Amino acid sequence: SPQSKSETIEKAPKTEMKSETVKKTPQKITNEELPNVSIIATGGTIAGVAASDTQTTGYKAGEVAIETLLDAVPEVKEIANITGTQLVNIDSSAMTNEILLKLAKEVNKQLASDSVDGIVITHGTDTIEETAYFLNLVVKSEKPVVLVGAMRPSTAISADGPLNLYNAVAIAASPDSKGHGVMIELNEKIGSARDTTKLNTTAVNSFDSFEYGDIGNVQGSKPYFYNKPSRIHTSESKFDISNVTELPKVEILYGHGNDSRILVDAAVKGGAKGIIHAGTGNGSVFPETQEGLVDAQKKGVVIVRASRVATGMVTHEVTDDTNKFVTSDSLNPAKARILLMLALLETSDPVKIQSYFDNY
Numbered sequence: 001s002p003q004s005k006s007e008t009i010e011k012a013p014k015t016e017m018k019s020e021t022v023k024k025t026p027q028k029i030t031n032e033e034l035p036n037v038s039i040i041a042t043g044g045t046i047a048g049v050a051a052s053d054t055q056t057t058g059y060k061a062g063e064v065a066i067e068t069l070l071d072a073v074p075e076v077k078e079i080a081n082i083t084g085t086q087l088v089n090i091d092s093s094a095m096t097n098e099i100l101l102k103l104a105k106e107v108n109k110q111l112a113s114d115s116v117d118g119i120v121i122t123h124g125t126d127t128i129e130e131t132a133y134f135l136n137l138v139v140k141s142e143k144p145v146v147l148v149g150a151m152r153p154s155t156a157i158s159a160d161g162p163l164n165l166y167n168a169v170a171i172a173a174s175p176d177s178k179g180h181g182v183m184i185e186l187n188e189k190i191g192s193a194r195d196t197t198k199l200n201t202t203a204v205n206s207f208d209s210f211e212y213g214d215i216g217n218v219q220g221s222k223p224y225f226y227n228k229p230s231r232i233h234t235s236e237s238k239f240d241i242s243n244v245t246e247l248p249k250v251e252i253l254y255g256h257g258n259d260s261r262i263l264v265d266a267a268v269k270g271g272a273k274g275i276i277h278a279g280t281g282n283g284s285v286f287p288e289t290q291e292g293l294v295d296a297q298k299k300g301v302v303i304v305r306a307s308r309v310a311t312g313m314v315t316h317e318v319t320d321d322t323n324k325f326v327t328s329d330s331l332n333p334a335k336a337r338i339l340l341m342l343a344l345l346e347t348s349d350p351v352k353i354q355s356y357f358d359n360y
């Protein structure tokens, strides 16, 4: 079960693992001249430990604490004053709505302070895109928030965590990064929270925003930006979780041939307030499942037609108006679930909810 440990590190620990270049280049700039970056650690493979340095699967994610992550990359102290908080230490497949709310409140609290210029969140890659999109919708600040993970555990040969973490700090420390919404950094790429997704189960270059493009990249301690997300995010977003203690239950159902309504009925019985249907093609639904969804909608459950296909939008059809269904635009089912949970805090009117899907 997720550990809930909260602590603040005033100074990053000294480490033995320094490169020669770092040793020979004493810092000339005083700490007061450096931006202040807060790192919030939540676990993941970036904090994962394997039995040997050649083991890159079957390891335990969310094992080492933030101090150890920083030990591996002491160079971050040359580009920012670092403070650290260990929020939880979990494999991100175990992410809960409770932790999402706790994290969002912590981020908003820290960003409200003049002593924080940007935030880096270390996170497992399995659900990093959902957490990033959630924060993109509820963070009330223009300051940079960067989520970072790794595909190889911290103990692996050529672990990708240290450079990813260094690059994430470089992004969070730069004034150029303001106003881009929440970002995801892996593999020197800067992706938007809305459009970046995991594309490969194990490869280091797993993350991409393949349909709409990355927003930038980071090279030599500096972010370079080329695109700005045009959908509503952060300060402009209407979603406010400051007084929210629980998110509505939303289930995702995966469409397929020879489907049935069994899982739709189970979701309704289980108390779902919303259902994301990851349909075939352009969000198509198997006939019996469709009947189940129409019945669920009549009971007040909000139905969103999304797609199990990796790219493209689900178009809104006249039949959706008749059925009172919402369509997901170009959000994948996992991200559609995040938006629907927040939308349901406001309303259960499908027309209103459709307008959120069209704009966020």
Ligand SMILES: NC(=O)C[C@H](N)C(=O)O
Binding pocket: 043, 044, 045, 046, 061, 062, 090, 091, 092, 093, 123, 124, 125, 126, 127, 149, 150, 151, 152
């Ligand atoms: N690469 C990773 O971080 C995967 C891991 N299962 C996690 O999401 O925590």
